Amino acid sequence: MTGNATTRFDNVSLLSVASSLPSRVTSSDDLETRLGGALKRLKLKKSLLRRVAGVIERRNWAEGESSDVATIAAGQRALDEAGIKASDIGLLINTSVSRPHLEPSVAVRIHHGLGLPTSAINFDVANACLGFVTGMTLAGAMIESGQIKYALIVNGEDADQIQVNTVERLLHDDIDRDAFMSEFASLTLGSGAAAAVIGPSNLHPEGHRILGGVTRAATQFYDLCVGSVDGMFTDAKALLRGGLDLVVSAWDEASTEWDWSNMDRYITHQVSSVHTNSMVKAAHLDASRVPTTFPYLGNVGPASIPITLADEQKTLERGDRVLLMGVGSGLNTALMELAW
DSSP: OOOOEEEEOSSOEEEEEEEEOOSEEEEHHHHHHHTHHHHHHTTOOSOHIIIIIOOOEEEEOOTTOOHHHHHHHHHHHHHHHHTOOGGGEEEEEEOOSOOSSSSSOHHHHHHHHTTOOTTSEEEEOOBTBTHHHHHHHHHHHHHHHTSOSEEEEEEEEOOHHHHHHHHHHHTSTTOOHHHHHHTGGGGGBOOEEEEEEEEOGGGOTTSEEEEEEEEEEOGGGTTSEEEETTEEEEOHHHHHHHHHHHHHHHHHHHTTTOOOTTOSEEEEOOOOHHHHHHHHHHTTOOGGGOOOOHHHHOBOGGGHHHHHHHHHGGGOOTTOEEEEEEEETTTEEEEEEEEO
8 A cells, every 4th residue: 555645725724722631640650559460470570651651640530520521621722712702613523532432422512512503513533543633634624615614623532441441451360461561552541632723724814824744544454453441452563663664654755745854843642652762763853843741641542642732832933833743543644734
C-alpha cells in the first residue's frame, strides 16, 4: 500500500482549544503497589512504568466527575474562548474511544449538555487515537464547502474501568511475563477531555489557519493493538516498528509537497518515552520542539493531541508553524499543519 491522502484547506481556522482534566491523580507507584504480587511472582523490577514508559502519574475521574461532564465543560470553555455562541455551531463531532454504551452516540449527550441548536449535526467518529485529528479534517471540509460555518470537536476519555479490570486480571496466577507485557499499555492510560472550535478564516483573522496535511494507512497491522473496556492487548514491539515505518513513509512522501523539517512545534500523540524518542529519532525532529504530557497525564487516547496543544498554546507566537502528528491502532497515521 503506497501513497498519501492529501488534504488542503484555504479558509479553515482553529479558533480555540481547551481541556478539562480529572482531579484524581493516580501515580505509577500506586499502580505497581497494587500489582506487587504479580511483579514479585514474575520477577519484574519496581518502577517498571517509570523506567519503560516514562509515565510518572495519570489522571482518573474522582467521585462526582465523569468524562461526559468534563467534555461538556471543555466544550463550553472552547466556545467561550473562541467567542462563539452555542447557537452558531452547525456541527458537533465526538471523537472519543471511551463510551458507556453502544447507542445512542456520545455526541447526543454532549449536544444536549451544551445546548446546541436542533440544526447542529452531531455524531461520533472512531479512529482510535487519531479520532480528534480525523474530526478536525471532516469539520474543515464541511466548513470549506460552505455546508456549515462553525464546528465543535470534542473528546472525553475514561480509562478507569479498563485499568481496574487489567490490574485484577494481571494478579491471576496463570498470567506469565508475555501476558503481563501484552497488557502493559493499559497501565499507561489516563483520563481527560478536550474540545476545539473551528471556523472560517475569512471571518476570523485572529484564528490559527489549518493548512491541511496527509494521512496514510497500513491496515495489515489491524490486530497489533486491540482494546475494549475489558482490556487493551498489544504487540508492543511490532506496534512500535510498524508505527514508525508508517510515519516515516508518510513523512517522506509528503516532503515533495510539504516541508515539515523545521516546525516551531511538533504536537505528537502522547504514548510513552520510548515512542516519543523513537519518533524524534526516526523523523529527525528537534526534541526541544516536541512537548510531552505523558509523564503526568499518561496516554489519554485521542484527547492527547488537543490536551497537549491546549497546554502548549501559551508558549506559541503568531506565525509559528505547528504540526500535529499521530499514529492510531489499525494502523493509521495523520499529520496536520497549523499556522499559528
